[in-house]
Amino acid sequence: MPKVLAEGGAWLRGAVRALRDGGCERIVVVLGATGPAYRAANGGWLVSQTSGIAIPEGVQPIWAEDWDLGLSASTRAGLAAAAAPGITMRFTGTGESTTTAGQPADSTVAAQAVAAGNADAGAAHSPAEFVAIMPVDTPDVGPEVVARVIAAARTSESRVARAFFGSVPGHPVVLGRAHWAGVRASAEGNSGAGTYLRERADMVCVTCDDLATGIDRDYPAGSAL
Secondary structure (H helix, E strand, O other): OOHHHHHHHHHHHHHHHHHHHOOEEEEEEEEOOOOOOEEOOOOOEEOOOOOOOEOOOOEEEEEOOOHHHOHHHHHHHHHHHHHOOOOOOOOOOOOOEEEEOOEEEEEEEEEEEOOOOOOOHHHOOOOOOEEEEEEOOOOOOOHHHHHHHHHHHHHOOOOEEEEEEOOEEEEEEEEEHHHHHHHHHHOEOOEOOHHHHHOOOOOEEEEOOOOOOOOOOOOOOOOOO
């Protein structure tokens, strides 16, 4: 199944909570294999017409029509939303399920991080300075991890940081605005920001294994393998 549906939407809700409590305010969920979001009778959004899974309140859905190309599709869609001049709030996030050879692959949630000294309501229409990207399939990554990586990116000269768990790169990834075009251009297939980041010697590696495992999961809890 699309990972955004895992455990009745618990992975999606957890990713949104981690981003929001970690310093991001507006979340945009980028959907893929589920199809477009469905407007519920109460005015909110459901992940799809048939899932019955509500998208958390205040979160805006987007659908990546080219989701079957892989994780790159959600990365491009999320960054495009972050850079769009018509955004009404400075914070966005994306979550999407992608497939490889017809099988469910990764899911991603991304959120624009608050610009330093620019978090008041009067600045709500200003472009974000950073975007944080995080998959929904790392359910033990919480707001403490998100906050740590955002802080590292904001205080670094390169303005790009990534969570590491031991020697393993993970999420979130936080990118300053100057990096967005490069990530979008290099994203291909099931590689989102990874191709771009591997070429960045100035990326800040943020140790987070004291806070979470960062392990991405392919199966819901209790699944028979």
